[in-house]
Every structure is written in C-alpha cells, then in structure tokens.
Amino acid sequence: MGKMQLFLFRFPEIVALITLFFLAQPSSSGDTMIQNTSLINGQTLTSTGDLFQLGFFSLDNSSSAKGYLGIWYCNFTLQEGIVVWIANRNKSVNTSMASFNLTSDGNLILFEDDQTVWSTGTRSTGLNSAQLQLLESGNLVLKDSNSILWETFDHPSDSDTYLPGMKLGFDFQTNTSWRRVSWKNSTDPSPGDYIQMIRALPIPDLVTLKGSAKYYRSGPRNGYDGFVGHPFMTSSQGANYFVVTFVSNENETYFMANYTASPTPVLIRTMLRANGTLQRWFLDRSGKREWQLLLSTPADECDEYNRCGRNRVCTKKYVAVECQCLDGFINITENGSEVGCERNKPLNCSSNEFSKVQNVKVPDTENATPRGNMSLDDCKNLCLNDCSCMAYAVISGSYGCITWPGDLLDLRTLVDEGDDLYVRIAGELDHPRKNSTGRRILFIVISIAAALLFLCAIFIYRRRTKATRPRRKRLAKTFDHTDQHEIRGTESLLFDLEAIRIATDNFSDRNKLGEGGFGPVYKGTLENGEHVAVKRLSRSSGQGLDELKNEVFLVAKLRHRNLVRLLGCCLESEEKLLVYNYLANTSLDKFLFDNSKRKHLDWARRFKIIEGISRGLLYLHEDSPLKIIHRDLKASNILLDANMDPKISDFGLAKLFDADQTQGNTKRIAGTFGYMAPEYGIHGLFSVKSDVYSYGVLVLEILIGRKNSGYQGSEYPIELVTHVVWRHWTQGSVFQVIDQDLIEQCQTQQILRCIHIGLLCVQDDPIQRPTMANVVLMLNNHFVGLPTPLAPAFLSNCNTTIESNGVPRRENSSRRKGILMKISENNVSISTLEPR
Template sequence: MEVLWFISYCAFLLCLMGRTCAVSHSISPSQSISDGESLVSEGGTFELGFFSPGSSTHRYLGIWYKNVPVRTVVWVANRKTPIKDRTGAFTINSTGNIVVTSRTSGVIWSTNSYKTTKASALQLLDSGNLILRDEKGIYMWQSFDYPSDTLLPGMKLGWDLRTRLNRQLSSWRNSDDPSPGELSNGIELHEFPEAVVWKGSKKYFRGGPWNGERFSGAPDLRVNPVYDYSFISNKDEVYYTYQLKNKSVFSRLILNDTTSSRQRYVWAEASRAWKLYSSVPYDHCDAYGLCGANAICITTNSPMCQCLEGFKPKSPDNWNSMDWSEGCILSKKFSCESKEVFVKFSELKLPDTTKSWVSGTMNLQECREACLKNCSCMAYSNLDIRGQGSGCALWFHDLIDIKQVPNGGQELYIRIEASKQAGRHVVNAVLISLITGAVVFGLVLFCYYLSRRKSKVKGIVLGQDNSTSEGPKEDMELPFFDLETIVNATDNFSFNNKLGEGGFGPVYKGTLVDGREIAVKRLSKSSGQGLNEFKNEVKLIAKLQHRNLVKLVGSCIDGEEKTLIYEYMANGSLDSFVFDQTRREQLGWSKFFQIISGIARGLLYLHQDSRLRIIHRDLKASNVLLDGELNPKISDFGLARTIQGDQCGDNTERVVGTFGYMAPEYALYGLFSVKSDVFSFGLLLLEVVSGKRNRCFRNSHDHHGLIGYAWRMWTEGTPLKLVDFSFEDMSEILRCIHVSLLCVQQNPDDRPNMLSVVLMLNGESTLAQPKEPDFLRDVIPSEITFIRSDYDSCTANEITFSSFGAR
C-alpha cells in the first residue's frame, strides 16, 4: 500500500514540475484536466494537453502526435486567446460544453453545442478527433468539424449543407503563433463546387473542379501507395477527404503561411523526420488568374501566358510588357446565329467554375447544343471523365484561370467564330502541301548525294584540302571520315584500344596517319541512339567552341556503322577520379574545385553564351572528360536539345537520360529546361565532394540516396560528414555543399541559374538557405523502359534510359 502511495505521490510531483501526465483517453463531466496533465488516445497515437508553440511562453490547448519525437500539433482550441500562465484547465460544464479556463482570466474558450442531451464523456480517438458524446454514444461536438491548419485522415474539408457547417483549414500565423494566418482552404459552393486556397480575401490557388477521378488541375492526385481520396457532392454534403492505406503510416495535409503553400507530409521513421510528399502551388501558372481572362498559362512557354484561339490581348501594350492581368477579349464578337464552332483543348485545368452550370444527365453532344443556344456560353466539357465520359458542364462569359497540365488535366471545348476555324483549316492544308513538297524534294537531293558519295575516293584525312577534289561534301558542318580510316586508326576497334563504354556504345583510342590521337565513339547497333541523335550530336557540338566543351573533329556513317571522332582526352572521364579513392587522393581538393568550376563555366556557355541555347539533359561524371592537364570538358551531346533564346524550356513525350541524375519534373513529366541541367550539376557536385555515387549510395539512417543523406547532415549541422577527411579547405567545400543543395531543389524556380552558380562557387554572391529537396526521385516511374538490363550495377558504366509513355 505504501508503494502505491509513493508512486502516486511521485507522479503528482512530476505534474507539478510541468511534465505532462497522461490521465486516460476520456474524462466525465465530474473531471477536469489541468496544465501538465493530458488525455492520450486509447491506441496511443494522439495526445491532448496544454503546450507552448516554438519559442512562445503562451499556453494553448491542443492535440499532437504522441509517438512522434518532434512535437507536431494538429489542432488548437484557443487559437486566438492564449493563456499567459500555467493555470489553464478544461472540463465539461453543466450545459454540456467543453470549457477552457485559467485562474487569472476566467473562461478562455468553449464549444457551442446547442443539443439538449446531457454530455456523458469527452474522449480523444485514435484518429485525432476529440469528441463530446452523450450517454447513447451520439456525437454532440467534434474537433474534426472545426479544423485548424491540418487535415488528418478521415476529416472532411467542406460543407454539411444540412446544418450549413463549413469546415475550412486556416494556417498558423507562424511557428510561434497558432492564431489564423493569411491562408485558408475550403470548398467554394456554387453550381460546380471546387476546392480553393485563399490568401486573405483573394483566391490564391485553385485545383480545378472534380472530374470523377481527381481535381482537373491536380495531376499529382493519383492512385498512390500512401492514401486513398474522394470528393463527395450531393444535396446533403460537399467535401474532400482521404484515408491512409496503411494505418501505421502518418500523413497530414497542412497550410503553411511561411511558404504560402498547402503541403502534404509523410513521417519517415528511418530518418525520424517529416518528409514533404507534395506541395501546391506547384509553379507560376498555379497563381490564380495569372493570365487574366480567356488566356491559357503554359509553364514551359515563354511568355507563359497566351490568348486562347479566337481571342486577342485586351491591352496589347500591357500584354507585351508581361502584364497579363487584363487578359484577352474576343477578336470578333459572336453573332449568335449558330455560326460558331468549338475548338477542343486537351490537358487543361478547367476554368473557374463560379459562372458555370452543370447537368449530370446530358451527354457531350447535348452539352454542345445547349452551349450553342446561349450567346453567353463560352465553353463546355464532361462533368465526369470516367469511362466514356458523362454529364455536362457549361461556362458563361469570361474563362478565368486556365492552365495546361501535362500528363493530366481534362478536355475543354471552347467556342470561337466559325470563320476562324475555317481559316485555320485552309492554312493547315497549305502548310501540309508545302511540307510534303519540301520533304519529297529533300529526299530526291539526299538520294542524289548518296549516289555521288559512293563514287568518290575514300580516305579523307582531317585537314586535307578538298577545294579541288571531288570528295564528299562536309555535311553537318564537319569532315566525314570513311570507315576504313577509322578501322585502321583503332586497329579494327581492338579491345586493347578500348577506353570505356557508355549507354550508347564503346569508345576507342585511335591514331590518324598524321600521328594525331583521337577518341572514336562507336554507336552500338542495339543502343537507343539512332540516326537522329547521332546527327543531333554532330550538328550541335560542331557549332560549340569553348575550352570546357569537348571538341568533335569528324564523323563517319557507313550503313549501320555510325562513329563520332573526338579530340583524345588523355585522362579519361571524371568518374574514374571521383569514385576511385586512390586517384581521388592523388588529385586533391584544389584540382577538384578547378574541375567543378570548369564544368560550371561550360554549362553557363551552353545555357547563355553560345550561338545556340542548349540543354544538355545528360550531365554526369562519365560525360565529363579530362585532358592531359586535367581541364574538364563536357561531352556526349546526343540527348541535348536547343531552345529559342527567349525560351525557358520545353517538354517531350520521350524522356531520355541517366536515371539518378534527372530533375524530378523531367523524369516524371517530361518537362526540361536549363534548370534541369542545374539539378544534374548539383548532384554531380555532391558526388565530387563525397566520392559517392548517388544511385549506389545507401546509409543505415537514410534510404533516399546521396541527396537525402546530404540534407540530413545539413539540417543536423554536420554537412562536412559528407567529405573525405583528406581534403583540406573545408570552408570552400562547405560552400560547394551549400550550392549543391540549392541546385537540387524540387521546384525548378528555386534553383539558381548557372551564372549564379558560377558566382556562388567563387564566393562572389550570397547564398540563400536551401529548402528540403525532393526525396522521391529514386522511385522509378512504372512507364520507364531501360535500354540496358544491368541497372543494378554500380560500376563505372552509367545506364541511360528512355520512357515512351504518353504524356
């Protein structure tokens, strides 16, 4: 008996000392909970008690994860009225309401349950829901109906139309203050309801209306291994909700006022940290109404905003000055005499549905006819895209906030004047005829060229004067070598002359008859690089002149045999130094830094200073060669793409490159830009600093590759754990780690350009703080088909892959 009394007394002392003491998972009206005590859900998942956020000394009643070591608060009762001391308590009062009081300030917060039934218990469920129930178990009040900044599994975001209860999220003001911030998130009620994030009183982000599978502007909302989701809209309720597939996984959706974003996090037990799973807004085009009325926003275009077909800028001067706020107007007003047609657009986030009308019974043809009958109707679409599509949605007057959503979105039929469409068909017909004629003429010339080439004398040598010779013309702006010359130079592609092998074939050392050494890249017949990639590499690199780009001196095409002839690089590829501990120590950090700086200058030339603006798309250690003086030269331009001088990037249906070096937006969606190369450079920089390959890196505490490990070391304040201790200049290395983390940011807009990278590496620019990078890039998309089967190999040979899935 004395032992039990002693244990109780010790527990009481701990409570007095400010420690949280768990009482149970429920209390009755005769009980109360004081500051220092808590309720814990029956399964031990959540805890309810008083806490102080961040560095604040104010006290709040809140709910947080019990078993997560980083206190993560998911609900707060007295958000607007903090308690300024530790005298807080909560109980069920005589009217059946939950009341939070303090000894100095009286009633701080209370519920407003108008039900006459007497409350029997206040209980914290394992879902994180705090419920007030009567003797029959019926809920009189629940915290899930009054969310803070967090949406937990099973919570409803939206409306109960029977009681007019509106469940909305609202962000914390900051990490020290849980009072409502600028952001709020809920369902906007009208004929075609949709989820909206507001910033203050203005719309900030819109995911697009629900189409039966997902929100039309949310391509990331797809079947996934973490959670299931649904959107319910009927006469009683309109809400969004989600459920976890694995109850042992913790995931939460929050509004973050600091980053002005809505984020989903998943708890990673291995690293004991919350990992960012997704975030919106995703890019600039997600900014509500960025392009104004009757315009479409395309992230990869420059400029991003374009008037819809049949429309023109309302203010051309402002539009050309990148001020798109006034949007676009009809080029010619409709006569409303059925002389209009509809243009089909695909992969769109559907327009704002404030001025819309829907029918669940009409088919698409009936939908079109209904739109034609109304002069104000501007567009129509299916209400539900599942199966063959069903239902009808009509839009009236201006179309607001349209975005192109690659690999997602929905079809929309937009009304234009019939003459515009007819004119487009005429132009298309003329273009087709011209292109067809040009192709035929080109084929005739090409056949003539081949026949002439066959009859010429073989054995062209680099530098030979052909001004009076009848030898072959220098197509693609470089000399041709005949196959016999290449065979003799490489001793018939002798194994002894083999320098290495990449995804597209082996490389051999050769010696020309004049004594000059060359490197011959022989494209494998089974490689993914065909004639187009081959010609692409020749045409691109022939026009590039920079000390940090490899020099191409010629090429050879003979039947299925295709070879490229480069200047010989005596020290081979960079990976042979980075990942070989002995050679790495011999080289030393100062030389590695010179190499890093040279690569950065080479990329800057490609992106900004060359005649052509070029995105490499396959930057990695094995594609950087070192000459006799260890000067770096970027090589292998088979996958490179040119873009216009004013373009930021482009997209492709054929994703090609090396797994593990690709930027996430390119690997998953085919979107590439100069920032894709910046991402690859950041990863290469991490590899140089650490001596570890990203795709072969494993750590007992982190299973997200080298980037994941680098980020964890950075957040723990120990980034130099990445580094070989044989390196000396740690301040310079620390700066390189900092730059690398900025380069591998998930959002391309958060990455610096190469000019900034060059300045930062040289200490000529201040460095921003990096955000948490994307750790999901090592999840292989299901549509990827590897060109080679030895992916799991972690040898020097890099693996290149192509994805041919529809995008």
C-alpha cells in the same frame, strides 16, 4: 452560536470549496476525461495507440508561461505543422494559471485563473454521462449516452491542418463550411490571411482564398482521387491505404479521405501554411519517423489564380511563365500591361468551329454549367445550340459535359494530365459572304499556286537525287565493305557540308559552344530555322571512324525521350561532322558542379533527372530494337532540354549485344575513370551491369553535388562512393555529405532511398547489382524493400594486362601492353553544350 448553527451557516461555502476541490483535481487518465475533471499544465490525454496527445504547450520554446491548449502528434517536437488543432488559437493563456475542465453539465471550458477563455457551450442530456475522448484519428470527441455533443473534426476552422476523416466542404442545412484557416506565422496560430475550402457551386472546386480573393484553384473533381489540379495520392505514395469520398446532395457537399485499415502503417496530413502554400505530408511508420513532402500548391506561378489573365493559357517553362492567347484571340493591354486576350473578331450564333486546347486545367467553373453525362459529340451539339456557350469540355468520371459562357479564366497546361477544352471561334460562316466572281478568282489563284509548287517540288527532288549520288559514294569510301548494308538506311541522315558551313557561319568562333577531347562543338541554324549542335571531330581526336559509325548506325535507330536525337552527319572534304538536336540547358555537369547554377537543381529536378536517366538506360538495355551497352555514362554526357529533362548522349563508345548475350570482353578499354566498373577497367569484361555501376556513381554525384574524385598520387584514384558515401553510410552520418540545399527541402526519406539505390548499383560483384528494370521499380515504388548494399567496388589502378591465358597481371605504366586504354578524361567537357 452553536456548532450546528455554525455548520449550517457555513454550509454553502463548504459546498463551493468541495466543488472547486474536485474541479481542480488532475484526474485525467489515458485517452478519456469524465465529468467534473480537469487537465492542468503538464498533464495530457493520449490516444490509445500513442499517436496523438492533448494538453498545454508553448510555441516559442521560451521560458514564457504563455501557451495554448491543443492536439499534436506524440513523439514529435512541438512546432508548426505538428500541432493539428488548437482550442484558443485567438488568445494565448498563462499555462501555470490555466485549466481545461469538463463540467458536470457536459460543457468543455478553458479557464485562465477565473476567466473563461474558450468553451464548447454544450450541455449533456444524460445524467453524469458526458465524457471526452481523444481518438487515434486525432479527433477529440465530447459525447454522452445519447449522442455526440461536439467534436474537433466538426470545427476545423480552429486548425490549419487536415487529417484523414475530416470533411472539407459545406453544410447547406446550417449554412456553415468545413474549411482550413492558416496561422498568422510560425509562432502565432491566430487566424491568418488564407482560407482553404470547397466552393459550394454547381461544380465544386477546391480553392484557397486570400481574404475574399481567389489565390489558388484546383480545378473540377477528377472523379476518383481528388481534383484535376490537386490529386489526393498516387499508388507509389500509399494510395492503397486510403479511400477518397466525395458527397454532394441537397444537404451537404464535402470531400473526405480516410484510412482503409486501423492501425494504419502510414500517416498523412495536409496543412495550409501562413504564406498560403498548401502542403501534403506523408510518413511511413515502418521506417524512420520523418515526414516526407508529397505535394505543395501553388506548385509554380501558373498555379496562382488567373496568372495570365482572361482567355489565355499559362504554361510553366524552366525559367519563366509563358502566357498565350487562345486561338482566335489577341492580346489586350490596360495601362501599358497585358491583362488578357479578346476575340479578334466577334462571334455570332452561327459560329460552329471549335479550337481544341489539350491537357489543361479547365477554366474557372464559377459561372459554368454542368450538363450531365453525354458523349463529346452530344456536348458539342448542345454548345452549338446555345448562343451563350463559348467553350465546352467533357470531364470523365465527374460532371460529364460542362459549358462556359463569357471569358475563360485561370487556364493552365498540365503534363500528362488535365482535360481537353473546346473553345468556340469565329469560322467561315462569320466572314462576309463573297460573290461568285470573287470565289472564281480565288479558285484560279489557288490552282496556279498549286501547279507552281508541284513544279518546284519536282525540281528540288531531282537536285537532291543528283546530290545524293556523290554523297553515297563518299559514305561508301569512308566505311568498309561490312558497313555497306547500313548505308541505305543512313542516306537521309546525310548533310551537305555547304549547308552546315552556312548554318554555323563557316564554323565561326562566335558560334562555338565549347570544345572537348573530340574537337569543337558549334551552334548552328538550318535553313528551316531549326537550331542544331554540330560536333566537328578533329584529326587529333581520340574518336575516329569506329565511334562515328556507332553514332550514325546506332543512335539513328533509337527513339526515346531520354536519349539525345542525332539528326545526321557529314563526310565531305575529310570533315567528320555529327549534327544533333540543340538542347538549350547544356549538360548536367555545368549545373551540378557549379556552385551558383546548382541552386537551380532543387530536389524535384534532381529526382526527375535520376529517374529519366534510369528510364533511358532501361530502354537501351531491354526495350530498344537493339541491346546496347553505353560504356561512357557520366554527368557531361547527360544533356538537359528546356524543361530540364535528361537526355543520354555520346554513343561513340557504345557496344551492340545480341538479344541473348549477357557479357562481352575487349582488350580496348574505353570510358572514364571514376565511372568505370572494376571488372571492365581491369579485365575488359563489360555488360549491362557496367552501365549500372556508372549510373550508381552518377546518382551519388547528383545527390552530393560534387565531382567524383580524381587521383591521389600516381596509382590510386579516390572514388567518391568508396571513400565518402560508403564510409558515412556505414557510420550513419550520410547527411553530412549530401548537398545541404537538398536537406532543407525536407525530402530526407526519398534522398536516403536514392543513396541506398546508388550504393546497390556500385557494389563490387556485378551479380549483386540490380538491373535497370529493378532500379526503375525501386525509384517509383517506395513499398518495394531494398536489400542491404555490400561494400562498393574500388578500382585501385588500371595498370593491368590480360595474359594469353586470360589471367590479369599487374604492371607498371611503362610496361602496359595487353589492354589498349582509351579513356575519356573526366575534366574535359564543353562549356555551354555537350552534345555527345
């Protein structure tokens, strides 16, 4: 056989070898692949802004060659939550034997050895024009000269992650949905048990399914930034950088969020975790590259679908879930368990009364009917004219009037959000008609009862008027003449000693909540059933008439959700009693400085406490009728209600300022070491910035979970901010001292910001410290820049005297005279309730 014959005989093999040679060439470059090129292990495509990469990776961080082909964020460790798309999530490959190829006919194929593991199944219509590009959005797009052949954003079920620009919804033309499917676990990305999708109904809901059962439901669209139980973003979280789109027509229904600018200074991603939790993460690209958790649903037990059963409302309390029947309904049980509520009397078509349920995520809309935009009255009339209508609501900016037939499912209360639901109840028209004689008898009985009540009211009024006169005299004898003009405004605050004795069982030890330097505190129950806390000032207490007057005359005039409520006082038989609203969750220090209870203070609660204290102080300094300096802000003076909302208490040492007054001076120092601003402790100078200093110390305590240190030796108190936080802040190791339970909650950016704000508040120079208005702004707007903090103040000792010429002079403890120190010890507090 000649050479030419041999060449012709071997020509097909030579062509095949040449083809395989080109297919195997690692010809990837930048963000694009062209036809007849491939990627192998160790090679990647990178988007133009270096935000995303495509390539092979392993999830178990082992030496195993098993891995996946996918897309992840550049410059982040490959782990669950950073990988945003996987081609072969159902089957791992041996990455040393795998290749990712764009063929000559425009098909994407993932090979393991000679086996096809995954393919798009596409074919280009143009000659040699197909190319694959990884966009800066994270979308992997296969296109030719005529059209887009395939893209990852159109196949989101290959991912558990939602990125801006993706659709979430339903395509009616192809009968397919854009949805998210969870991983099985953190090292197995194969499809798990949970699916997130838009339920394509007349009223679309964002739902999470576990198998085919509902696990979480967002509620209807709120008309502007998402769904009522699942908002997309708030302004403080970068909403200005996003636009939210909702499209619903005969072809498709979908929800999509997208960036408003490119490149964007912020990033956002949402992932459906293997346990069914939906998490939204946010990253500020101008700061440290750390993801911040913004939203997690289900947020609590009430977010679980239909947690309380039919016709019940779920409300999350601090330690438990409360399920309540709607008005007109009673509990029903099956097999010994409560499963919901049913009507206490049947409805008929003439029932025309409605019970209003405020601020709720409205019931499941699967069987509801959208009626269009109309007024509340028109919606009510429409429901009245429909015998099957059991409830209605008007949701502004969304579907307008909505009506529900049958049972109402998955109702929960929301705080400062939600809609009002009107539930049809059996009214007067549903009662059997009474004859005229019965009506006359009922009228006579009611008239007699009203007359008796009127006579009783006159009798009680006269008795109280008599009792008030001696109390007014007792109050006048207690306070000096300069206070007499205040007495008339406090008469309504006076309690009878006998009533308090009855309420506290004669100050029984059984009702004793605790004891501080001022005296004991007792829990009491008034005649009307209201629970109160009674502070009984002992004769040996350092707090006397001045402090009591402050409490009565100042606090009684203040009304704010973050201030404790004083109910009144009693000044009989040499007793000095203060009566407060009872708060079930004690004072902050009982949680913060107890290793077991501190675990109840997750980051969300701690931030709520930090923010609530700041708003309470802002009210005292700028927004209340009186300008007040507290002077004794500390953890034991922060009370917590049943919802863990903070209440500032103990105004016995507070000072009242004139509207234009900025600073005061005193020789009677009052407060608590460790929280006391140095200019006040040394020179007796106090202002709103004195409270700001105390607030800063308190913020750092909340973040670290440790008391402000006491004394070392006899002179030098070691202050937390000076010797611990500041040192670690300057060394870049501040996370070493933060409560480790907080570190695990992935809120490092917000925690660092709070530490920064705390250090700004405890700076040595009062002028450099922010006002509380600035603190509130900095806490709630992450895009407000923070100045660099200067070294914090250090109150080295308090052995200081103010001379007649105003110059401070150091003295030893035996010679201290000029300033009268009235210090509240930091270790004195009440074991169960601190109503100060």
